[in-house]
Amino acid sequence: MSRTLFENALILTVDDQNTVYRSGWLLVEGDKIAALGNGTYSGDREGVASVNAAGRALLPGFVDAHTHVAGSLFKGLLEDDPNGFYGFALPMEGRLTREDVYHLSLLGAWECMQAGITTVNEIYHYSLQVAQALDEIGIRAVVSQNIVDVDIGALRYNDYTRDPAKGEAFLEENIQLIERYHGRDNGRITCRVGPHATDTVSMELAKKCVAVGQKYGVGFHTHVAQSEREVAQLKAGYGLTPVEFLRETGLLGDHLMAAHCIYTTPSDIRLLAESGTHMLHCTQGLGRDSDFPPTKEMFAAGVDIVLGTDWLTMDPWDNMRFAIGLNRQHGVDHATAGALEMLRRSTIQPARALGLGDRIGSLEPGKQADLLLLDTTGPNLTPMFHDPVVTIVYNACRGDVTDVMVDGRFTVRGRRLQTQKEEDILLLGQTTAMDVYHRHVVGLH
Numbered sequence: 001m002s003r004t005l006f007e008n009a010l011i012l013t014v015d016d017q018n019t020v021y022r023s024g025w026l027l028v029e030g031d032k033i034a035a036l037g038n039g040t041y042s043g044d045r046e047g048v049a050s051v052n053a054a055g056r057a058l059l060p061g062f063v064d065a066h067t068h069v070a071g072s073l074f075k076g077l078l079e080d081d082p083n084g085f086y087g088f089a090l091p092m093e094g095r096l097t098r099e100d101v102y103h104l105s106l107l108g109a110w111e112c113m114q115a116g117i118t119t120v121n122e123i124y125h126y127s128l129q130v131a132q133a134l135d136e137i138g139i140r141a142v143v144s145q146n147i148v149d150v151d152i153g154a155l156r157y158n159d160y161t162r163d164p165a166k167g168e169a170f171l172e173e174n175i176q177l178i179e180r181y182h183g184r185d186n187g188r189i190t191c192r193v194g195p196h197a198t199d200t201v202s203m204e205l206a207k208k209c210v211a212v213g214q215k216y217g218v219g220f221h222t223h224v225a226q227s228e229r230e231v232a233q234l235k236a237g238y239g240l241t242p243v244e245f246l247r248e249t250g251l252l253g254d255h256l257m258a259a260h261c262i263y264t265t266p267s268d269i270r271l272l273a274e275s276g277t278h279m280l281h282c283t284q285g286l287g288r289d290s291d292f293p294p295t296k297e298m299f300a301a302g303v304d305i306v307l308g309t310d311w312l313t314m315d316p317w318d319n320m321r322f323a324i325g326l327n328r329q330h331g332v333d334h335a336t337a338g339a340l341e342m343l344r345r346s347t348i349q350p351a352r353a354l355g356l357g358d359r360i361g362s363l364e365p366g367k368q369a370d371l372l373l374l375d376t377t378g379p380n381l382t383p384m385f386h387d388p389v390v391t392i393v394y395n396a397c398r399g400d401v402t403d404v405m406v407d408g409r410f411t412v413r414g415r416r417l418q419t420q421k422e423e424d425i426l427l428l429g430q431t432t433a434m435d436v437y438h439r440h441v442v443g444l445h
C-alpha cells in the first residue's frame with residue numbers, strides 16, 4: 001500500500017469544528033486519509049513518501065454540485081449575449097457527436113482539476129462518453145444523462161412539441177450508464193438519473209425517471225425554474241410551478257440535486273426546505289446572466305444551498321466570491337454569505353447532499369484522500385493573519401493550486417496533469433470546439 005505524508009502544511013480540514021492546523025501533517029495510506037495532526041509527525045516512516053508542504057495549504061478538494069464539463073465548449077461564445085443560452089447554446093448542442101462530447105469532457109475535467117475540483121456532479125448529453133472521459137482522467141464524478149422529450153434547439157421558438165420515443169431513448173442511455181458505471185473504480189464514479197429540466201420532460205417521462213431511480217437506488221439531478229419561459233410552460237401545461245411539478249412527479253426530496261431554482265415562490269421555497277431538496281446555486285453563471293434566486297428567503301427557510309460552477313468557466317474560487325458578493329447584494333447577511341460558509345458549501349455540504357458525506361468533503365481520518373495543495377507564498381495570499389480561511393477564500397486563485405489528489409492518487413502534480421497528456425487534451429479540445437462551431441454556423445445559414 002502506498003503511503004504519502006504531507007508535512008509542514010497549513011491544513012484547513014473543513015471538519016465539523018472547522019479545525020485548522022497552522023503547521024500540520026497528513027498521512028495518506030492507499031486511497032484513504034489515515035491520520036492528520038498539528039506539529040511534527042512522529043509515527044512510523046517505513047515506506048513513506050514525504051512531501052514538504054511548507055508554504056502551502058492543504059484543503060479538501062472542491063465538490064462541484066452542478067456542472068456540464070463538456071460545456072467548456074461555449075466559453076467565449078455566450079457571456080456577452082443576453083439570448084445566448086436559448087438562442088445559441090441549446091441549438092448548437094444539437095450538433096454535438098459522441099466523440100465531440102468525449103474530447104470536450106476531457107477538456108472541461110482538466111479545467112476542473114487544475115482548479116482543485118475533485119468531484120463533479122455532472123449532467124449532459126451522451127453521458128456514456130462523459131463518464132468514459134471522467135473515468136479516464138481520474139476525477140471523482142456523479143454522472144447523469146440529460147433526458148428530454150423535446151427538441152431543445154426549438155425552445156427558442158417556444159416550441160415544446162413532445163417526442164416520447166426520444167425521451168425513452170435518453171432514459172435507456174441513463175439505464176446503460178448506471179449499469180456500466182455506477183460504483184466503478186471503488187465508487188469513484190457513481191450515477192444518477194437526469195431529467196433535464198421541469199419543462200423539457202413531460203410529467204409522464206419524469207415519473208418514469210423516478211421509477212428508474214428507485215429501481216437502481218440512485219438519486220436525481222435536474223434544472224429547476226431557470227427561466228420565465230419554463231414557468232409559463234408549466235403553468236399552461238399543468239397549472240403548476242416548477243417546484244410543484246417536482247412534487248407531483250416524486251422527484252422532490254433529499255434524493256434530488258436541483259439546479260438554479262431562480263423563479264420560485266414563497267410556497268415553492270417552503271416545499272424545497274421541507275422536502276430536503278438540495279438547491280444548486282451557480283453564482284458565477286447567474287451573475288453573468290443577471291438572474292438570481294430568492295436566496296435570502298431560501299437561507300431563512302433552511303433550504304440546503306450548495307455551490308456549483310455550471311459550465312463555461314469552472315472555477316470554484318471565483319464562484320465562492322461571486323456567492324459572497326451577489327448574496328450580500330440580495331440582502332443575505334455577512335456571516336451566511338461569508339468565507340467559511342461558502343467554503344463549506346463548496347466542499348462538505350455538497351458532498352453530504354450527494355450522499356457522499358461519509359467519504360469525501362473534508363480532511364478526516366478514514367475519508368478518501370481527495371485533496372488539493374495551494375501555494376500560499378504569493379503576494380495575493382500575503383500577509384496571512386489569524387484566520388487563513390478568510391484570506392484564502394477571498395484571495396486564492398486556480399493558478400495557486402499546485403497538486404491535486406483523488407482517491408490517494410496524484411492527478412495533478414507541480415501544476416501538471418498526471419493521468420493524461422494535457423497537450424493532447426488542449427489541442428483536441430480546441431479543434432473539436434472549432435469544428436462544432438463551424439458545423440453549427442454553416443448549418444444555420
Ligand SMILES: [Zn+2]
Binds near residue numbers: 066068259310
Ligand atoms: Zn446546468
